[in-house]
Amino acid sequence: MIFQPFKTLMFGFAFSPSLRENVYEATRLAQYFNAALIFVHVGQKTPIKQVEFQRLLDECSPNQDQIQIYWKEGDPITTLARASKEFDVDLLLLGALKRENVVKYYLGSIARKLTRKAPCSVLLMLNPSVDRSPCKHIVVNGFDSPQTQETVEAAFYIGKALASDKITLVEEVSQSRVTVSVNDDRSLRKVTLRKEKIDREEKMRFIDIIKKIPDTITEGLKYETQSIFGRRGYSIGHYARVVRADLLVMNAKEEQRFFHRFFPSDLDHMLTEIPTDLLIIRSKTYG
């Protein structure tokens, strides 16, 4: 197994209305993963803030052996990015903001930039709550990419840790892979056959991926595969929303193409309308 369990989590915080929920969620996750948790506050350190935060922490976590709090000043993005490197963080937790009146979420510009700059995996928490809401269904991407093995392993690891019911491996089949385009009945038949073939190939690939995961992790977890037709890296978010998944696990962004500098990239699209809690796995092996 390539994936290394999360040992250190970090939560960067400021005093926002949803701080309480976020702290509950973060401590709960640390407990599930049996990991250390680092809180980093960016901004001025005042005694009042310090007392307030300590009180909040006492409220939700009786055992604080594995919890550390740091107070830093400076630009939030560079500070947090540097801190995650400094403390060798495995997973950075970020809270998303809920858009008013609309059931859509978006990331503040800080969180969005951090998602790209952080040297570790990032979890975007959509609706943190004081009481635990179960994570029943995890959707994970199955792109044909070297990073995928690790991402799928992470999804299974989390599924086990959070006692999920089901994991769906999703492969997005892009038009370029089908190679034939539909013009008339004949090409349509060709395309349909080709898609069926791709679907079979994908299933084989998924089976290979899952074979490499130790049985101790996969046992008791239901999983299935699904090919979807849409834009890679984006339509999977749409899918997660349609099937009402609780967590979406994705590869960190791959190479930045030149084209993307002119058009908003898929990940950006995704970050403007996050469908569910989103975990982006940044591979330490493939960086």
Added chain:
Amino acid sequence: MAKKNPIGTFTKELPQNIFAGFVVSLIALPLGLGLAIASDAPPLSGIIAAVVGGIIMAIFGGSNVTIAGPGNGLVIVLLSAITTLGEGNLYEGYLLTLAAIILSGGLLFLFGVLRLGAMSEFFPASALQGMLAAIGIGILAKQFHVMLGLTSIPGGTVEQLLRIPDSLLLFLGIHPFAGVLGVASLLFLFLYSRIRNPYFHLIPAPMWVVVGSIGIGYYYTLILNKSVPIAPELLINIPNHLFSNLPHPNFDKLLDINFIGIVFSITLITVIESLLSIKAVDKLDPKKRRSNVNKDLRALGLASIVSGFLGGLNVVTVIARSSVNTNNGGTNRSANFFHAVFLVLFVVFLGDQIQRIPLTALAAILVFTGYKLSSPEALLRIYKIGPEQAFIFLITLFTTLFTSLIVGIAAGILFTFIVHLILRKSFFLFSLNIFKPNVLMYLEKQSGNYYVSVKNFSTFLNFFRLKNKLDQIPESEHVIVDFSLCDFVDHTVMEGLYDYKLSFKRKSGIFEIIGLDIHASETQHPFAVRKSLPINALIGLQKTLSNRQKNLEKLAEKLKWTYEPKIESDPEGIENFLFFESKTVNYSVNSLWNHQFNLFDLSFSEGAFITKEDLKATFLLFKSPKNLPVFVLDKEDFKTTLYQWAGFDDINFKKHPDFSKRFHLSGNDRKAIIKFFHSELIYFFESHPVFHIESNGTHLLIKGKDRLSSLQEIKIMLAFAKDLLALLEHSEYRII
């Protein structure tokens, strides 16, 4: 299913395609001449376009039953090209326009290569309708005067429209005979579809006009021994040396901005008209094939280039002629080829007769075409979808009339977008999401259904994404399109989805739309814009029943059947009957049913555009107690005899010469049909009133007259069906 032998099928269907090609050439001849004259080009240039189009499209085309030739939509563009480029000299303008046609052909070919067939999806439906209406008014305004014999009325479209009353007062004093002939031709065209004589309808209306006016000419010269009272300038003039002096396209103005604009206009209109036609004709294809749009565009480009070099207008896929083709049994591209062959024969052998066609009669055909393009019904139909659609339609219409086609369609697109902004009251929904791939499709594992989810918004701006996904689904599958994540769906998309629904239905797939329940719409029309804002639903007005409906209600009471006067826009159970293969069903109304029988009035259309005929007839549908072979039984008449010559099979029985003579029976499984029609059944048909009867394997469909049946006729139909059902229940026929 046995594998079909394509060459065998082709030869077997060749006679009927030759026949269809012949009938098409009958309408293509007057239209070709008329459209060329209306564009101020030499009359033969239209025929050249049709001949070149027919031949090249038959070889290289990607659609199956379409017919190519000069198009209505192009008349306005070509007319303004010829008059403006020539700066007064029409022939010079024609040569320059040929160059523009050739370049536009090249552009069109490029469009096909780059697979830009989807481009037409970016035009909002109502704006397109508005543009077509403006073209229609343009044709009508100019040709109305020509129809009255006044060929030189100057001015733009609006001015010409305003001069129509003057011309009506004037024309009797100038060219009384030709003018009256023109008006009479127009009246005939309007009344043609009212005359329900099948023999009469074998020849398309425009050909009747031409034949009639030539006949009057001959009547004067041969019988009255007088010259025709039509001035020579009102007759068609064909040069004597047809092939010796081809015109040479003039490429002098290549860099002229006006010239470049014309090239783009021609290309744009060609693409729009052709794609609309291909889409519409695919719904009439008896073999339910899907056309290769991009291949067709390439072939059209090639055809336009060749046509331009030979002095012809540019080549477009045309709807009216294509629908005549399907109605007369055209099944493959060879019909297009034969239509070209017959046109050549006409011009070579009937050149003298063609020169006797009065311009006023041709103008009448064009006025009718223009009227059909811009008829008030089109506006009314759009108004029913929503007042904002009528607004878009009118804006496009008037901008096109007062400026040009390109400006007009641009205004239409802009206003559609503004209307969407106003309706949705949010700019961000559109601006934030325009570049996002908003459509997700996957095959649901458990049910095997295709599931398509659309989010954010779906309008003409991004319909191509949805179309792209839907096109990848075979029409025989089950599709669910879910709009519950979508906040706004516009008229263009609703109408486009309806087209999909029809094509899925034709191939017995299922196309379902869900998630629109929470969306509000302004009207109850199925194509109305949907937005996810709650407004109070409108209360439908209940119309009072007509006398016939009241009688039907009484009949239902007496029979203890159920009667429902409501209009059903999507009648079920009839799509797989052969009768509806090249017809479009509009709606059913007045259904009367019990557990076995279902009687209903059905409105359906035959043909399209100027050859379109809306028909209503009463049908009776019931389930057969046993499985049946698929067959069609009809009265043997002149038309079916003619079809027989054209290669349609008639199954005859040696033992029952009387039956074979009176009835036309056809179907693919000859053996099973012969076995099924045993003596008892044949005696039954011989001794009962004659109906058009069809079987689709499980159900029988009985059609009354070519009009709605009266109450008395309905009773006869019911009695007939009951007797037939009883006979089938007791007969020993069994199919394995």
